[in-house]
Amino acid sequence: MFSKLQSMFHRTEGQVTILFALATVPLMIAAGAAIDRIRLDTTRTEMQAALDSAALAAANAENRTNKEREMLARKYFKANFASAEEDSADFTVKVSAASVTANVHIDYPMAFMRLAGVSSATIDITAEVMRPFEGKAEVVMVLDYSGSMDKKNKYQDMSVAAIGMIDELDKALKDNALKIGLVPFSAMVYTSMNKNYVTQAAAGTTWTGCTQDRKFPYNTTVDTPTADADTKWGFTNGMTTPGSGAPKPENTGKYDCSNYDSKNLKIVPLTTNMSALKTKLKDMRPLGNT
Numbered sequence: 484m485f486s487k488l489q490s491m492f493h494r495t496e497g498q499v500t501i502l503f504a505l506a507t508v509p510l511m512i513a514a515g516a517a518i519d520r521i522r523l524d525t526t527r528t529e530m531q532a533a534l535d536s537a538a539l540a541a542a543n544a545e546n547r548t549n550k551e552r553e554m555l556a557r558k559y560f561k562a563n564f565a566s567a568e569e570d571s572a573d574f575t576v577k578v579s580a581a582s583v584t585a586n587v588h589i590d591y592p593m594a595f596m597r598l599a600g601v602s603s604a605t606i607d608i609t610a611e612v613m614r615p616f617e618g619k620a621e622v623v624m625v626l627d628y629s630g631s632m633d634k635k636n637k638y639q640d641m642s643v644a645a646i647g648m649i650d651e652l653d654k655a656l657k658d659n660a661l662k663i664g665l666v667p668f669s670a671m672v673y674t675s676m677n678k679n680y681v682t683q684a685a686a687g688t689t690w691t692g693c694t695q696d697r698k699f700p701y702n703t704t705v706d707t708p709t710a711d712a713d714t715k716w717g718f719t720n721g722m723t724t725p726g727s728g729a730p731k732p733e734n735t736g737k738y739d740c741s742n743y744d745s746k747n748l749k750i751v752p753l754t755t756n757m758s759a760l761k762t763k764l765k766d767m768r769p770l771g772n773t
């Protein structure tokens with residue numbers, strides 16, 4: 484009997500099959516976790532979009548009571564998130580004089596992750612939209628016009644969305660109560676500023692040209708530049724123009740301001756002229772790299 488047991492322990496046939504069988508469960512869990520994650524992210528994105536539209540509809544509705552706004556928000560959410568999870572979602576709406584805040588909470592059921600003991604994951608998202616009010620507003624749109632935006636209609640879609648936003652905001656406020664500015668950027672930003680704020684200063688009180696961000700950590704603050712060149716826009720990183728020893732300006736080569744001019748990429752200061760602003764958006768074109 485002992486010799487037979489020894490023989491069983493020394494035999495290797497079938498060991499690979501056993502090991503593979505043992506490894507199958509964690510492999511399935513890992514693959515299933517990825518699938519569950521994709522399903523979760525997709526649902527969260529769809530719910531956020533539905534929640535945004537619900538809050539926006541409730542906030543912009545005219546001549547409605549708070550209760551009617553709440554009902555309208557629920558209606559929009561249900562219409563834009565028609566899935567099996569909608570019935571189990573905890574949807575709440577709060578209406579104030581200034582805004583509409585919508586929230587949805589759901590314990591999203593897992594499929595494959597149940598094998599690892601995880602039965603659900605929490606989705607909790609909020610959307611808040613300001614209600615139209617008597618007052619003034621100033622908005623600055625910072626828009627990416629780097630070369631990558633010239634693919635798959637990216638910059639065209641961005642322009643359409645920006646124009647739509649301008650129209651919505653303009654409708655919400657009285658004439659001349661809204662000011663909007665544009666900051667298109669690529670490798671640089673084409674702007675005008677006080678000559679003391681930029682390393683590429685020229686004669687006069689105002690400098691106009693193409694420049695880059697400030698040096699870290701000054702690019703993380705809104706502090707006014709000082710006499711220290713590192714605090715100003717257009718720092719040179721120690722580079723010099725060959726043969727001269729002078730700081731090398733950034734607005735040279737393929738990213739000079741003539742290219743920014745040809746692409747209509749100069750900053751547009753705050754203005755109440757929405758028509759001119761929308762025309763400007765239609766004329767802007769991508770350039771170079773970020």
